[in-house]
Amino acid sequence: MLFLKRYLPLVICGFTGVVFGIQYYVPHKASEDLLTFINDWMIIIFGFSMILALASLFHVHYQKIRRRQSGWGFSLIVFIAIIVTVIIGIISQGETVDEKGLTSFGWIYTNMLVPLSGTMFSILAFFIASAAFRAFRARTLDAFLLLFAAIIIMFGRVPAGEYLWSKIWGAEFPLQMGDITEWIMGVLNMAARRGILLGVALGAIATSLKIIFGIERAYLGEKE
Amino acid sequence: MRKIANILLNLDRRIIFLLIAAAVLVPLLRPFNLPGISISQPVKGVYDKIESLAPGDVLFISMDFDPTAKPELYPMGISILRHAFSKDLRVICMTLWAPGVGMAEEVMSKVAREYHKEYGKDYAFLGWMPGQLTVIIGLGQDLKKTFPKDFYGNKTDRLQIFENINSLRDIDYMVDLAAGDPGIETWYLYGKEKYGFELGGGCTAVIAPGLYPFLQTGQINGLIGGMRGAAEYETLLNRKDKATVGMDVLSTTHFLIIGLVILSNIFYLITRKGKTVR
Amino acid sequence: MDLSILLGAWVAAGLTLFIFSFLYKDNFFFKLGEHLYIGVSVGYSITLLIFKFMRPKWFTPLFGEHQWILLIPTLLGILILTRFIPRLSWPSRLTFAFIFGFGAGLTIPRSISGYILQQIQGTVIPMITKEGTQISYTFRDFSNLLVFIGVLTVLIYFFFSVEHKGAINILSRIGILFLMISFGASFGYTAMARMSLLFGRCYDLTLFSSKRYYYATPILLCLIILCFLIHHVLSKKHSV
16 A cells, blocks of 8 residues: 555656656657657646646635625625636536627626726826835835836836937937837846856756656655 | 824824825826826837838737736727737737637727728637636647637637637747736746747736846846836827826825835934934 | 616626726725626636537547547546545546646747747847947847846846845845836836726726716716615714
8 A cells, every 4th residue: 555655656657757757858659659648647647637627626615605704794605706707607508608699698708707806906006106106215225226127117118218319319329218218128137047047947857857766756746 | 293193104094095086086186287297118129110010910919917906907908909900910919818819809800890891700719718828738738629710609710710720839929918918928938938929018016126137148038027017018009098198197196105215214213313312 | 878888887887987986985886896807707717618618629529429538537537526526526636647747748848949049049149239340339239238237137136046245246136126117117107007997997988977977977986875875874874
């Protein structure tokens, strides 16, 4: 039983990792067919994993209702919204539009999901402005550079900024605002981002190797 | 003076909220119609590539975003499709984001109607499939096996548009409109890297700075960043739409934030100066 | 106007205002909108999963076309669901091992060639211009030099295996300066993104304020403000 529970998963993980790592360097038809075949399985497995994710959410809200925790009524609303959406989705056969226009399912998407999710993220605009007012202080050289870059980019990436710049320096001035912001983005920002990217890529490779060799086992629910 | 600065520094945040709301609403109700915007090289990269394609070439678009990114990526999708259909390209569209299916379908059918394009011959919508990177690999290996049916339930091997399209190797250009992960990087790493198609990107402004390393190496041939990028594309097409309308709002809100930051720093210096003296 | 379009406009305007009401304070309307958002998006995903994935990609090939080989990924998929029963959850490890092994195998070669090699290639680029026997130094060369210095110093900053002292400290300080400029640029872009989203919602709200939509936005806004006032008066009375 210990073999099934502990060692077999490590063997499967190591084996598939090595096989599909090597597969990349073997352009033979058999190797490509294997990738196509197994990849198709993975799509189906991913579909089932979505059920796991959705069920976890159900579980959280069910527990809230069962224990009558504060705000449990809102968890009930979550359930009602899920059930109503799914029922309407089934009636519409999952189609958002038909020959007459929007289906009921499409109506829910357009008039409920789109405004709700759009607004949920748009309120961050207010908080970002408030945070900038409260916390953006040029206390040190680092903070000053951060603030300065932010101001240049915010000024230069809008038509009013470009217009003002060309009014001050003239339209024939060789250094226009668009060139400055593009240079900051494409040289200074890019260099820093590349440093981060290389670090992340090296980290991803190291973690992948640890997973293949069974050193990293967190995905099995083990602590070490 | 210090007292006033202190009061202003501790301003109720709802006053700042009101200022932001005004900065958005005023240009919306009374547009300034600021002069044209300059075109950046990354946006021109995508435009030039589509411009260079011949009628009948295949453009593959993945609209990997959800309603949260609608104001930035929806106008981009509209503009790119207008450009593609005006050049009589064949367009295949899909999404890796489940909540984005409705919007991707809407953009596609709206612009196709505008140009009187025929479904299955001039364009097709594959819809959504779970699996993210495995979907990309599947498309690279065998498109019709990965998507046996399109979004509307038609068999892909029976649609005319897919006649000579068996995998991502057969497409002429791909544009990924992304709001995060899976997005442009995923399409590059698991798609272009192996299957060798030309890749361009459009993305939200939040993720745009992180994609410049790929732009410089040519791993992506162009990048349309945020609503500003979408407005640039509209300018290139000479067809101003919602993204261009939004430029007035971006101008006022950006100027307001810049003003707030400068003012808060002045207030901060005043209060600090006072403390040093004491 | 079609009733469903009109109703849609009122619902969309109402829900948008529900979420915006959080700017005043956390309240019932916001919570209602927030939980509706979760419920509707989950319901939407479930429906898509059934009709756009399960049916065409799994159910029809397996039971309609009898592709029995699909029983293997089906079994692996079902094993994931054993995670719900803690005592019997161990079989899910087999599937997770398969997924992670596959993912790790795919990631390593692609990251090496797609990220590391290509990015290094893009960093080590000419820093002087040579045309025939003539050597010149352009602004582009200066930018290339900055890219090289930036990448190198940022990597040094993140290299914690060596103590940051002396020359290493100076280089990592330069790396921090590059990072600060990049973070500043990111802030500018993030502000732009958020303002764009706000523009999108306000655009719709102003659209729904028109006579065509029977002044949905101002009417609903007044109703919400009225509810806040009534709540405020009642709670004040209650506290007295």
